[in-house]
Amino acid sequence: MQITEQELLEKLKVNFGYDSFRLEQQAIIENILAKKDTLVIMPTGGGKSICYQLPALFFEGVTLVISPLIALMKDQVDSLRANGISATFFNSSQSTEEQQQVFDAIASKSIKLLYVAPESLSLLQNVLNQSYISCIAVDEAHCISAWGHDFRPSYKQLAFLKKSLPEIPIVALTATADKATQQDILEQLAVPNATQFISSFNRENIALEVRPANDRVQQIIKFIQRRPNEAGIIYCLSRKATEQLASKLQQNNIDAKAYHAGLSFEERAKTQEAFIKDDCEVICATIAFGMGIDKSNVRWVIHYNMPKNIEGYYQEIGRSGRDGLPAKALLFHSYADVIQLRQFIENTGNKEVQEAKLERMKQFAEATVCRRKILLSYFGELIEENCGNCDVCKNPPQFFDGTVIAQKGLSAIYRLQGKEAMGTVIDVLRGAKNATVLDRNYDKLKTYGVGNDISWRDWQHYLIQLTNQGYCQIAFHLHNSLQLTEFSNKVLFEGEKVQLTTPVAFTKEVKTVTKEKKKKAVKDTxxxxxxxxxxxxxxxxxxxxxxxxxxxxxxxxxxxxxxxxxxxxxxxxxxxxxxxxxxxxxxxxxxxxxxxxxxxxxDTTLETFKLYKEGFTVEGIAENRGLKPTTIFSHLSKLYLEGKDVSLDEFIEADTLALVANAKKVLKNETALKPYFEFLGEQVPYEKIRVGLTILRRKG
The missing domain is CATH 1.10.150.80 (HRDC domain)
Structure with missing residues (x-):
């Protein structure tokens, strides 16, 4: 199919409103129009959808789009129709009559795109032939791979498409796929020779930040209060956490709703629609929320808990800033989250792979170098310069000689014979007198209380760093006890120096907002x-x-x-x-x-004049108009010079006016007020000098 660049650009402008293509969109579209199989790896917000939606306008038949969620299909169809493109979806929840209407539309070639879930493909057997179908797009293609973070068994059957429709081009699209997943997608779809387009994963507009999970709720309340009228998503590990957090936010006058798989389909659909339509600003959700959410004005994403892998984290933060405007990704990191995630994957089929991916996620959260470099390198993309838009770049950690702290911490682990978890190790170091310490006679140990000058949280920060640097390790199979490693001796007995970073302090104080208090006023822009x-x-x-x-x-x-x-x-x-x-x-x-x-x-000075004529004082006018008294004085001066009925004499005594007149003779053409103020020995206020000069000016 020979389509000129000009024809492509015309369709792009008329139907999508854009004057030029982004990233590799044009090359991808030309490849699809040449009926070649295509793999597209493009960041969220990079414009993946246009890659198959625009070619659909040139094909004679229907472009079949396989999509994992009904909500996503509706969103995409609404978007296409808003752009004047005929599209619909087909799923098992439709009535027989509605499904027949879809078949009729396919037969008459009156629609360009048809969205369908993989589970419903079997119902389309009658139209799955080259007479009707011109192209097949597999959206969220990472779902097809067991290596992918959102693996869905229903996607595994899709290989039959290429076998039954060998002449029809297949395009697979996703925002998150490492090399193993990319290869698996091609094999599972039976398109090993597909042309691959892998765009940069770098979403420069998203600012990255990781914080310790101290007082998470209070930090989140403060974060949201600073961003009135901005939409955001908060991801939590458990259903219970989403509901508790949403409730606490509501108590602080924040418009938040919970979303998780335990809610009914109707409740989930209602909440999702409220968020998409700007009727609800904040969603507290499990990862069940958000796949394919095309809402472009999400301004921030918070991870209340650490995600289990970098793919999931990348995809979730990618739901913010899809319009290219600045967005924020905030991740709370805690030792407890790592333990919980390890327990989740303990009995899974590909445990080793998941453990390795969790370890990479943990390294990202605990990094002391540019976070974007780590994030991009995970997907095989290397950047030379630091990004300048993550917390590490903006506020590089301060390193100090932490050898003595390390020796105390490792000695405590040694004295406890590697039998206790981090919490008890810290209690011993700080000389705590709780039941665990006293019942086990830990108060008799040599290291008891040697670190009582360091706060509990700071000790946690230092022990996590020692773990990251390999001087101790967490034995997850032995109740998460802290144990020494072969490197420990170097610090304890061989004088090896240890560099630690200073913990970052986050303020706890948050102004509580009562239910009665209105939202921060928004300027009339x-x-x-x-x-x-x-x-x-x-x-x-x-x-x-x-x-x-x-x-x-x-x-x-x-x-x-x-x-x-x-x-x-x-x-x-x-x-x-x-x-x-x-x-x-x-x-x-x-x-x-x-x-x-x-x-x-x-009319601004005339409004002042109106109030002045009604008998208001300068202070009264200022309060009434929400202006400063000095501004009202300047209004009255302007009105006075214009000949309006304003008496400035009431604002200055006769002897003061005489002093100003004398100063004017000496200072001659001086227009600035400060020289007058200084000449008059700083005894006459600026307002009176201004009034005096205005009266003298009108009198000539």
């Missing part, structure tokens, strides 16, 4: 006006707000302030259909905003 208009339109059309325009497009509209169809169409993210459907309303909002601002600017 053009962006805020456009956001409210977008929300109203989305409510009327019953679609997600970002499907009207995403935040990046709104920002550009705010900056460019288009006043004509031509100017509006030039905005990135505005296609022909969106111009026709939404353009007039948005341009009207821009004009209204600009006219209001002009009027406000023009």
């Amino acid at each position: 053009l962006f805020e006006r456009l956001r409210k208009l977008r929300y109203r339109i989305a409510q009327e059309e019953d679609i997600a707000a970002y499907l009207v325009f995403n935040d990046a497009t709104l920002k550009e509209i705010e900056n460019e302030r288009p006043q004509s169809d031509e100017e509006f169409l030039a905005i990135s993210g505005v296609g022909q259909r969106k111009l026709e459907v939404y353009g007039a309303e948005f341009m009207e909002e821009i004009k209204t905003f600009l006219n209001e601002k002009k009027k406000t600017k023009k």
Whole structure:
């Protein structure tokens, strides 16, 4: 199929609103249009969907999209329809009549894309032939691989597609797949010779941060309160944690809901829809939430617990900042999480692989070097420069000679004969008098109390570092007891020096927000006006707000302030259909905003004059208008010079005016107030000097 670059760009602008392709989109699209099998590894937010959606517009038949979740299908179909593209989905929950309508649409070639779950493919046997199907896209393709972090057995059957439709191009797409997973995807889909397009995994707009899990809830409350009206996701390991956290956030006037697999399908669907449509700002969820969530204006993702592997972490943080605007990924790391995750994978089939992946995740969380370098190297991508957008780059850890601390810690482990977990080791070092210590006579040990000058949390920080550096190890099979390693002797007996990092302190103080207290006031900016208009339109059309325009497009509209169809169409993210459907309303909002601002600017001194004539004092006018008294004085001075009925004499005594007049003769053409202030021995306030000079100026 010979399609020119110009034709591709025209479709891209008309249907998707973009003037140019990103990353390797164009090469991928041309490969698919040449009917070649294709593997696409592209970061979340990189524009994977366009890679198969745009070719679908050129193919004669239907592009079949295999997708893992019904919610994801609906989201994608809504997005396509908002762009004027005919699309639908097919699943087992539809009525016989609805399913027949889908078959009719395929037969008449009136739809371009059909979304289906792998479990429903068997119901499509009658149309799975080359007369109807022009292309097959396998979304979230890592689900097909046992090496992938979201392995789904239902994906294993997909190899039959290539065998039964050998001439039809298959495109597999995912945001997270290491080399082993990539290879497995090709084998499982029976497309070993597929052209591979592996884009950079680097999402530079996401700021990465890891914090110790001390007072997590209070830290999260403070984090959210600093970001009013921003959507975010908090991932937790357990269902119970999602509900408890959501409840605590609600008590602090934060609009949060819990989401987990234990809820009914209706509850989950309702919560997900509320989040997608901006009716709920914060979701506390297990990893059951979010696969394929196309919400572009998620501004932050928090991991309440550490994920079990880097693929999962990368995919979850990738749900923020999909519009390319700045986003934040905050991970809380605790020793307890590592233990819990190890227990989860204890009896799994590929235990060794999962343990290795967990270890890499742990190394990432405990890193003292650029986190993005570690993250990208996991996917085989190396960068030379530090990223400058992670907590380690922004605040490099301070190293110090921690040899004495290391010797005390390792000695305590030695005296305890490697039988106790970290908590008890710290209690012994700090000289605690709890039941465990006293019952086992640990208060008689030589090392008892030798570290009582160091806080419990700081000791935890140092022992974790000693573990990471290999001087001690956690025996998970022996109740997580801390034991020495072969390197311990070097520190204890051979004088080896140990470098440790200073623990980072996080403030606990958080202002509690009562239920009655309103949300932080949002300024009346053009962006805020456009956001409210977008929300109203989305409510009327019953679609997600970002499907009207995403935040990046709104920002550009705010900056460019288009006043004509031509100017509006030039905005990135505005296609022909969106111009026709939404353009007039948005341009009207821009004009209204600009006219209001002009009027406000023009009438601001007149508003002061009105209140002055009503008998308000300067302080009263200032309070009424939310301005400073000095600003009101400048308004009155301007009005006075314009000849308005304003008496400035009431604001200055006659002898003070005489002093100012004398100073004016000496200082002649001086216009600044400070020389007058100094000349008058700093005895006359600036306001009175300004008033005096204004009266003298009008009198000539």
